[in-house]
Amino acid sequence: MHRVIEIGFEHIPEDSQLRSAIEDTQRWFLASGDWRQVRTKILQRYGHENFTNVIENLAFVFLALLDGNGDFGRSICTAANCGKDTDCTAATVGALLGIMNPSAIGEEWLRPIGRNLVLSQEITGITPPDSLDAFTEMVIDLRERINGEPPVRAIAHSLPKDMSVPARIGCVDVDWFGHGWQTGKDYGLVMPSMKAIRFSGTHVSLDSSNFDKEAVVVEFSFRLERPTHARVVFNTHENCRVFLNGEYVFGRECGRMAPSPHRVPNNQSIDVQLGAGKHTLVAILKTPEFSKLIEWVVGVSDCDDNDQWVPDIWMRE
Template sequence: VQVNNVTYYDPVPNEMVPNDDLDLQVTFLEILMREGLPVSRLKLGDLWNLYNSGSLPDEYGVANANYRKMIYAPLSGVYNNAFHSGMGAAIRSELWACLAPGDPELAVRIATEDACVDHSGDGISAIRFLAAIESAAFAENDLNKLIETGMRYLPEGERMKNAFKDTIAWWNETEDYIRVREKILEKYSVENWTDVTINLSFILLALLSCENSFDKAICHAVNMGHDADCTGATVGALFGIMNPDGIGERWTRPIGNSLVLSCNMTNMAASASIDDFCDEIAFCCEKIQEYYHSAVSFESLPADRKQYAMPEPRAAASDDIPYEQSEALITDEPLEVRVIYPEAVAYMPGGENKFTVHLINNGDKPMSGSFSIGTSQNVICEPRGFSYSLKPYEEEKFTFSVEKPLCRVRINVNKVVLAFITNGLKWSCSFGFPDARVYHVENLDTGEKYDVNVPGSAFTVPAGRYRYTLNFKLAAMREIRLSHNGKARMTVYLNGERITEREADMKYVPAFHRGSVTKVTPKREHNVLEIEFNNDREREAFIEFGSVGDCGIWLTDVECEK
């Protein structure tokens, strides 16, 4: 990715340019004001179903697909997600910092609720780091101290923290930000230009090299390239928190005061101006400080400040909900219900298909009763129900196994309903899991044939010449995108017609708007996708279906047939 040489807008805009960095934060504030507190991964997940349609790149698309499969956070940020370390959560950090000013611990806590919907690992660490330094910046303007604050929220030994330590050391050695940029890329570069470790290292480097100048900071960040709209925006936001008066009018006048959102944001009743949006944030900030018993509060506020309608909190603030990658939070009332999935997540014929329901009583009254497990007639659960008795703040786990007779079609959503009776109250919640895809494999050298069950989109192909055949059907005949990515050399055929060829070790970006993608029009019913591999060693392949237009969305109406 090239080094840029910008010193100002090019071209100069005449209003704010829409961008997902802001779109998602506006959406989350609307969700928060509509649903009330606490800030919850349960409610923030509405973003992927209600507000954002038609153009969902990278991790956004994965999260959306997982939610349509009824796989909820935090597992939604893990399962089948090659972009778990993308910039999608990091660019949403400013909202949480502004809702918890001067309280990095609280900012990190609520930011994590956001990030775990579509990220894991470094992707979550990134928003925690940025939310911490941005929150602290309301009370501290020493950049070195802010960086130290953010570093406290990064696990030791994590790739990102190691990169930050290297970046600081290299800057101290050279004080040449372009040279340090080269060193970062030499050691940490990956194929995805939205990788958080690279981009946050560039943000850190821009802060180290800017000499406390907004102009230099934002231009250095953008000039280093990669996800430059995100890095420039984050650096600019931090300076806006520390010293808004230090941002010259030449930067603010062209974009004006209008709040402009992207056209793919739907069902939004957003404010028309930046000022009104800030008033909403200030209102919610007061509510959050009170609800979470923040160590920080406002000493004096204007008597005529704007007030808005917001539901009363559903319950008192509880302890921070743990983040476990293999589980999904299904509901938090009247009991907290989490589901722990098997390692594969998808149903694997002949595999260890055990699910665990984790019940937690977060209230101060005993909760007792029973729950039954409801599925389709072709899903066999054992046992089908359990009884429970939970004292206040007590928890218990219940494990059941799943078996599915071999049906002709492998489906994307197996819905499971948990029907509860709790202290006489009847209520329910639900989750889902997909079936693994089955590829019919033939060794083209020996003639050996066997089946491989694949729980996601990516799979490992052994060395040699192989043909992988996937039978599938489409709900309606139309043009779609076929993403055929990976490190393997492959030739792809659809219904006997050769459609593309891909060499080994090409750039591997498993998306629908970049990487190796071909538009195809399958038949409405039975289709045969054949992928022939010829590789000198074991390599990974990625096969997935998406919609046509913009970044596209993952299709869940493409179903595998036996």
């Protein structure tokens, strides 16, 4: 959900980086055989400020499988020792080895865990197998049931068929960003001339050279079906100010991106009780001075539902 589908706005490709990271990891490991050296190279070329970034972490998964060469304990320890999103990388390596060669998992690893399948209490509405063995068989059976077909993009009773996000966008010169933070400063939201645009999702990357003024203004409208204790998120690298229903609610001078509702960076979200109906979010971002890329993630989560994103809220009329 990261491509822009609007003539005149260039999307920044990322898909090829994952393949390059895997190919580089294999080449580096075959050359040195030292997972520590390869880890350093991965971080130098593909390291990311977001520790859950898929490119660096899948490279760690692949590196751990190469280093362990079928040894379960060595592989998951290598994955964990690479750092970053360690619970996920070690679990992914362990799951893959458990599927490929379950007999290679030593008793020292099996004994504390057992063979029962235990789900988190938040996972409801399914009837899971009783054991890890049966669950493994179910996963393996997916290959036969899918039969090489690509996944269905949307199911009528779950994901919306239209995942695009309509918005309005414009640019303007403002004096806010030159003054830094001023306590109690009234930003005085004034909208410039705006045009309709449709993004392919909630993660947007734009070429900032399309904008010839100091700031980019983007406006989203969303509708809630019921009163919601909401976390409204607008996460970006850029110097930004964000308004909700016409009122200034948060902003920051620049910083990292980590667009997850349960650990969004400071000054990139607000927890607020919102009524059912339409709401409007406006973000004003300083146009980057050096980088051509301007990027953000926008979303609304439900604080009373384990911070889950609220789906299909973007108004399309």
